[in-house]
Amino acid sequence: MWFDGQWRPWPDAAILTLGRASSRVARQHTDGADADIRDTGAMNSMPNPFSYEGKRAAVVGGASGIGAATAALLGQLGADVVVLDIQAASAPGVTEIGLDLTDRESIDRAVGECGGPVDALLSCAGVADGPLLPKINFIGQRHFIERVVEAGWMPRGSAIAMVSSAGGRGWEMNLPTLLELIATPTYEDAVAWMEEHPDMTGYAQSKQAVCAYVARKALDFGRLGIRINALMPGPTDTPLAQANADIWLKYASDYRSELGLGPSTAEEQASILAFLCSPAAARIYGESIVSDAGAGVARLTGTFEPSFN
Ligand SMILES: NC(=O)c1ccc[n+]([C@@H]2O[C@H](COP(=O)([O-])OP(=O)(O)OC[C@H]3O[C@@H](n4cnc5c(N)ncnc54)[C@H](O)[C@@H]3O)[C@@H](O)[C@H]2O)c1
Numbered sequence: 001m002w003f004d005g006q007w008r009p010w011p012d013a014a015i016l017t018l019g020r021a022s023s024r025v026a027r028q029h030t031d032g033a034d035a036d037i038r039d040t041g042a043m044n045s046m047p048n049p050f051s052y053e054g055k056r057a058a059v060v061g062g063a064s065g066i067g068a069a070t071a072a073l074l075g076q077l078g079a080d081v082v083v084l085d086i087q088a089a090s091a092p093g094v095t096e097i098g099l100d101l102t103d104r105e106s107i108d109r110a111v112g113e114c115g116g117p118v119d120a121l122l123s124c125a126g127v128a129d130g131p132l133l134p135k136i137n138f139i140g141q142r143h144f145i146e147r148v149v150e151a152g153w154m155p156r157g158s159a160i161a162m163v164s165s166a167g168g169r170g171w172e173m174n175l176p177t178l179l180e181l182i183a184t185p186t187y188e189d190a191v192a193w194m195e196e197h198p199d200m201t202g203y204a205q206s207k208q209a210v211c212a213y214v215a216r217k218a219l220d221f222g223r224l225g226i227r228i229n230a231l232m233p234g235p236t237d238t239p240l241a242q243a244n245a246d247i248w249l250k251y252a253s254d255y256r257s258e259l260g261l262g263p264s265t266a267e268e269q270a271s272i273l274a275f276l277c278s279p280a281a282a283r284i285y286g287e288s289i290v291s292d293a294g295a296g297v298a299r300l301t302g303t304f305e306p307s308f309n
Helices: 012-019 040-044 065-076 104-114 133-150 171-183 187-196 203-223 239-243 253-259 266-276 295-301
Strands: 025-028 034-038 056-060 080-085 095-098 120-123 159-163 227-233 288-291
Touching: 056 065, 056 133, 065 080, 065 120, 065 239, 065 266, 080 104, 095 104, 104 133, 104 187, 120 133, 133 159, 133 187, 133 203, 159 203, 159 266, 171 187, 171 203, 203 227, 203 288, 227 266, 253 295, 266 288
Parallel strands: 056 080, 056 120, 080 095, 120 159, 159 227, 227 288
Antiparallel strands: 025 034
């Protein structure tokens, strides 16, 4: 919303409420018509809904790529940042905790070391393939999140954002099977379920599991005052994507060239994750937000058929 020639993220209702409070000044609408009178003094003291000042953020998989960019951004926005990863972190000023998502005991140790409060939990780890993929991309991240929530370390008003992928599109069609996986109560039960469902051990399936998980847990966590959402990035220039560049980075490159765009940067994805865990996203619960520059909706509506190379 434009206000006094400046972009204001707050809704009209908030401004009107504040307008009743104290010193009042007249303002002009951008169309030149006289407007009602609003309170600029109170507006200036309104908290910035994008700020992380005074908050503590935990970034799982925060040593590289999208996670590292997220850790760095949250630090710039004022957060005290903890990075939990199997490799050393690169973002300046963060606290590091070793974590191997393929090992439940390692996750439990890392949760204990992390402690609370955790105002924002960004779950960004991932691999492209291999037999450990289900544990790294979903089962281990779920275990970490649930242990932190159960420990009571996420206060009301806190938020979780997981990283799915644009490759997880269509998860709704697979929901009955995904809900079976999500219903497994423990890390070990989920691993056993995967052994019985080898067709669910691929990359796309792990990303669909993330989308279904945030949708399924939105109410349970919401009752505790915790929001959970996911991001579905398109091709993003990170070490993981570079290692699979022929498939990952070339995907829909013809579509992006229509927009004059290359692959996304890790920083572009990080800013959406930071938004999702900020008060600015206060009414977003259980959603999986696609950030692929519109390639998916171009295909859906028939405006452009992106190629796979
Ligand atoms: N790069 C892309 O094009 C793209 C597109 C869609 C989704 N994603 C997703 O984004 C997320 C981040 O990927 P990225 O591209 O930044 O890759 P990246 O390799 O740069 O980062 C992944 C991080 O996960 C950590 N990790 C891997 N195995 C782990 C384990 N066993 N225990 C703990 N941490 C472990 C890595 O050490 C690394 O820090 C992943 O979930 C990925 O699937 C990436």
